[in-house]
Amino acid sequence: MVVKVIELVGTSSHNWTDAVDNAVMEASRSIDDILGVEVTNFTANIDNGHIAEYKADVKVAFKVNH
Incomplete structure (x- = not known):
């Protein structure tokens, strides 16, 4: 099996x-065939002292179909 990220x-x-x-x-x-996710970082945009947008950097692994 080959996995791409x-x-x-x-x-x-x-x-x-x-x-x-x-x-x-x-x-x-x-x-298709997503196998897993790794969360690598969390960040956020701030507006007027409050979180306006949450961001998650992720790596998604999936099976390569031949």
Whole structure:
């Protein structure tokens, strides 16, 4: 089996968990056989002293089909 890994940034206005979920859901729209996700970093945009956007840097692993 060959596995490919891509890096993505998911975003959410609610929390970091949703940001990760959004990245995986978006990837699954065009990628089959996703095997796992590694969260590499959490960041956020701030607006008027409050978090306006949560961001999750992720690596998504999927099986390469021949």
